[in-house]
Amino acid sequence: MEHAAVLVTIGNELLSGLTVDTNSAFLARGLASIGLKVRMKLSAADSIPEIVHALHLAEQQGTVILLSGGLGPTSDDCTKPALAERYGRPLIFYPHVMEAVQAHFRRLGRTMPEINRNQALLPERSTLLPNAFGTAWGIWIEEGGKHIIALPGVPFELKPMFTEQVLPRLQQKLPPSPLLSRTLHIFGMGESAIAERIADIERSLPPAISLAYLPHYSVVRLRLTGSSPDADALRNQMHEAEQNLLHRLGDAVFGFDDTSLEAELGKALRAAGKSIAVAESCTGGALAARIVSVAGASDYFPGSIVAYANEVKQHLLDVPADLIGQYGAVSEAVVQAMLNGLLQRIPADYGAAISGIAGPDGGTAEKPVGTVWIATGSRANRQARRFQFRGNRNDVIEYAVMNALGLLLQQVRAGS
Amino acid sequence: MEHAAVLVTIGNELLSGLTVDTNSAFLARGLASIGLKVRMKLSAADSIPEIVHALHLAEQQGTVILLSGGLGPTSDDCTKPALAERYGRPLIFYPHVMEAVQAHFRRLGRTMPEINRNQALLPERSTLLPNAFGTAWGIWIEEGGKHIIALPGVPFELKPMFTEQVLPRLQQKLPPSPLLSRTLHIFGMGESAIAERIADIERSLPPAISLAYLPHYSVVRLRLTGSSPDADALRNQMHEAEQNLLHRLGDAVFGFDDTSLEAELGKALRAAGKSIAVAESCTGGALAARIVSVAGASDYFPGSIVAYANEVKQHLLDVPADLIGQYGAVSEAVVQAMLNGLLQRIPADYGAAISGIAGPDGGTAEKPVGTVWIATGSRANRQARRFQFRGNRNDVIEYAVMNALGLLLQQVRAGS
Numbered sequence: 005m006e007h008a009a010v011l012v013t014i015g016n017e018l019l020s021g022l023t024v025d026t027n028s029a030f031l032a033r034g035l036a037s038i039g040l041k042v043r044m045k046l047s048a049a050d051s052i053p054e055i056v057h058a059l060h061l062a063e064q065q066g067t068v069i070l071l072s073g074g075l076g077p078t079s080d081d082c083t084k085p086a087l088a089e090r091y092g093r094p095l096i097f098y099p100h101v102m103e104a105v106q107a108h109f110r111r112l113g114r115t116m117p118e119i120n121r122n123q124a125l126l127p128e129r130s131t132l133l134p135n136a137f138g139t140a141w142g143i144w145i146e147e148g149g150k151h152i153i154a155l156p157g158v159p160f161e162l163k164p165m166f167t168e169q170v171l172p173r174l175q176q177k178l179p180p181s182p183l184l185s186r187t188l189h190i191f192g193m194g195e196s197a198i199a200e201r202i203a204d205i206e207r208s209l210p211p212a213i214s215l216a217y218l219p220h221y222s223v224v225r226l227r228l229t230g231s232s233p234d235a236d237a238l239r240n241q242m243h244e245a246e247q248n249l250l251h252r253l254g255d256a257v258f259g260f261d262d263t264s265l266e267a268e269l270g271k272a273l274r275a276a277g278k279s280i281a282v283a284e285s286c287t288g289g290a291l292a293a294r295i296v297s298v299a300g301a302s303d304y305f306p307g308s309i310v311a312y313a314n315e316v317k318q319h320l321l322d323v324p325a326d327l328i329g330q331y332g333a334v335s336e337a338v339v340q341a342m343l344n345g346l347l348q349r350i351p352a353d354y355g356a357a358i359s360g361i362a363g364p365d366g367g368t369a370e371k372p373v374g375t376v377w378i379a380t381g382s383r384a385n386r387q388a389r390r391f392q393f394r395g396n397r398n399d400v401i402e403y404a405v406m407n408a409l410g411l412l413l414q415q416v417r418a419g420s
Numbered sequence: 421m422e423h424a425a426v427l428v429t430i431g432n433e434l435l436s437g438l439t440v441d442t443n444s445a446f447l448a449r450g451l452a453s454i455g456l457k458v459r460m461k462l463s464a465a466d467s468i469p470e471i472v473h474a475l476h477l478a479e480q481q482g483t484v485i486l487l488s489g490g491l492g493p494t495s496d497d498c499t500k501p502a503l504a505e506r507y508g509r510p511l512i513f514y515p516h517v518m519e520a521v522q523a524h525f526r527r528l529g530r531t532m533p534e535i536n537r538n539q540a541l542l543p544e545r546s547t548l549l550p551n552a553f554g555t556a557w558g559i560w561i562e563e564g565g566k567h568i569i570a571l572p573g574v575p576f577e578l579k580p581m582f583t584e585q586v587l588p589r590l591q592q593k594l595p596p597s598p599l600l601s602r603t604l605h606i607f608g609m610g611e612s613a614i615a616e617r618i619a620d621i622e623r624s625l626p627p628a629i630s631l632a633y634l635p636h637y638s639v640v641r642l643r644l645t646g647s648s649p650d651a652d653a654l655r656n657q658m659h660e661a662e663q664n665l666l667h668r669l670g671d672a673v674f675g676f677d678d679t680s681l682e683a684e685l686g687k688a689l690r691a692a693g694k695s696i697a698v699a700e701s702c703t704g705g706a707l708a709a710r711i712v713s714v715a716g717a718s719d720y721f722p723g724s725i726v727a728y729a730n731e732v733k734q735h736l737l738d739v740p741a742d743l744i745g746q747y748g749a750v751s752e753a754v755v756q757a758m759l760n761g762l763l764q765r766i767p768a769d770y771g772a773a774i775s776g777i778a779g780p781d782g783g784t785a786e787k788p789v790g791t792v793w794i795a796t797g798s799r800a801n802r803q804a805r806r807f808q809f810r811g812n813r814n815d816v817i818e819y820a821v822m823n824a825l826g827l828l829l830q831q832v833r834a835g836s
Contacts, residue, residue: 036437044435196536288721308728310712350735394576
């Protein structure tokens with residue numbers, strides 16, 4: 005049987021919707037990187053019987069069962085007793101774990117709360133995985149040819165444990181089956197337009213290769229996944245499928261695999277030795293934050309101005325008051341003036357200015373909620389476009405940010 | 421049997437980790453609001469047999485099965501054939517759906533791509549749910565006392581359909597069982613410190629009430645959930661538990677239920693008739709974006725300056741160059757000067773300035789990655805604090821933003 009993984013996330017907060025599960029996506033990408041496919045994902049409540057039930061279901065679907073969450077010291081943490089029950093491995097006291105937990109608190113300059121003694125109680129006959137950033141150690145149980153691995157739910161504890169300890173060990177234990185994937189990132193074309201454009205390519209894909217559409221606001225990711233025992237043939241088929249798609253979609257494809265508009269913009273700016281600044285009204289700093297989320301952004305991003313109030317547009321971006329009076333703050337004239345003022349105040353090679361109505365209030369018949377003007381360009385070459393985005397306040401902000409990034413990327417790549 | 425719901429999210433992108441599932445949290449909160457608990461959550465691949473298998477599992481766990489995703493027109497969308505197979509309801513052509521889909525494209529000023537004819541093929545003997553923002557209609561099948569409801573996966577299509585069509589209809593069909601919850605939001609205390617402080621209260625909670633800890637960076641949410649057939653007794657027990665926690669935790673509790681630091685800061689500023697501006701270095705606009713994410717932020721937020729480069733700190737925030745030379749950009753002196761300069765440039769009652777090392781590069785022995793200085797305050801009363809945060813670049817940014825918001829909230833509430 006082909007090896008497959010099942011993810012089990014634990015916590016009432018996941019079932020009640022208080023917390024968005026970001027760990028699963030991270031874990032699945034990591035498992036895919038060693039050729040291990042996730043067959044199913046399930047979430048269970050903080051309750052011993054519910055976790056035991058989830059383990060039953062998971063065992064039927066995969067050889068690797070990866071649990072996250074429920075390893076804390078408090079009474080709502082039930083993963084350890086559930087593992088103890090299901091796999092007949094009672095919890096015992098591990099002195100070396102206790103010492104590590106105490107050392108953790110010493111490093112923080114704090115006394116260890118008594119409750120953390122629980123963290124040294126772990127199932128017997130298990131491989132224990134040290135946690136460099138917290139008190140919940142990981143647990144690895146091998147039972148009947150299956151690997152049951154439990155990690156803490158806190159992302160910055162889980163991530164290094166998974167990457168540094170779980171993945172390398174899994175790779176040793178399970179020879180990977182050839183699973184290849186390639187993701188094309190597309191800006192400026194919608195999902196159905198892409199589907200029509202590539203319909204014949206899609207129909208003629210070999211059975212070993214599947215194609216998925218992953219739209220996220222104004223970007224669509226097209227993902228090719230191939231799985232076959234014949235690794236060489238698969239590599240050739242994947243390459244051919246990719247080339248066909250690239251030929252058909254042209255410049256709309258702006259990047260591959262694990263990338264983003266902001267990462268590509270950063271690369272393009274660095275390659276050209278150019279810099280960028282932005283001026284934001286309705287997006288309120290979200291565009292700047294996206295640019296800065298890329299490590300090394302200081303090489304090309306000096307700073308930005310958030311001009312939310314009209315007075316700030318006037319004083320910090322030198323937008324004439326009568327322009328705002330005549331055309332309104334959400335207008336081509338004002339975003340052009342914002343961009344002019346910005347490049348005077350923060351000398352940069354490229355700039356963007358955004359002004360719009362994110363809602364829920366402030367819309368009019370002529371400029372409904374979702375109306376956004378975006379100006380982008382260099383001193384020599386500028387453009388402004390009006391958009392009409394859909395969705396709620398955060399959707400409008402997200403659309404505006406992505407379109408500004410996409411337009412900037414096109415201009416920087418064109419060197420205009 | 422008590423009614424329970426099962427969420428089934430569909431899409432290879434969820435299992436491969438390309439997409440983070442945010443729908444589930446949204447759906448679970450909505451179901452909880454009408455007293456319906458999610459017992460299990462599972463994800464299935466874009467494949468008819470996998471979806472049929474997931475439906476089998478889901479039927480064993482709940483009376484309401486809510487699917488999302490896989491309703492698009494492309495070939496990787498398999499939810500409709502899976503429903504047809506599992507519930508013996510072949511796909512038939514619905515002319516009124518076809519007309520609505522065509523009207524949708526007319527409104528967008530576009531020709532309907534042929535592939536969208538598929539969107540009018542839906543299972544027979546089903547209630548169809550119109551989609552105001554897209555082409556994938558929802559499907560509601562009643563079978564053997566169970567409700568199987570399929571919605572599109574695109575969040576801005578799913579959300580209004582769920583809120584406006586699914587929830588009201590479910591409420592009619594299923595009399596809710598009394599399920600109460602109350603969430604306390606805490607800033608400035610860690611999870612184990614809270615657990616120790618309230619250990620005796622937690623131990624003496626009645627069996628009908630459970631308590632969960634939900635840490636997210638520098639905020640911990642404590643969630644009380646109560647479930648009992650005796651609604652009046654439960655209400656009293658919940659009230660008593662909440663009062664005990666509030667009495668013990670004091671001012672560390674900054675809000676209740678569906679709130680956030682930025683929402684509370686907005687309320688406090690509006691109540692006091694005060695305004696706020698910010699100056700950001702390492703957080704690059706993320707603090708401003710968080711403030712602006714609250715609807716109506718224009719009432720109290722005029723704008724902000726992102727001074728990523730030292731030159732921008734000098735020119736736009738009037739930070740003396742020799743101060744940066746002497747103490748470094750990440751220092752108490754510089755954040756204080758940033759705050760001074762900010763409040764000169766953007767007149768506001770309160771301000772915050774942040775400068776730090778988000779990493780991965782730029783750390784030194786004296787100021788390692790994660791070192792962040794935050795100055796907050798009014799003209800009359802300012803403070804600056806040094807923090808040492810853990811995690812990667814985005815973690816450090818998130819910690820810095822939350823701590824700035826938390827410190828500002830304390831000051832605005834204190835009226836200092």
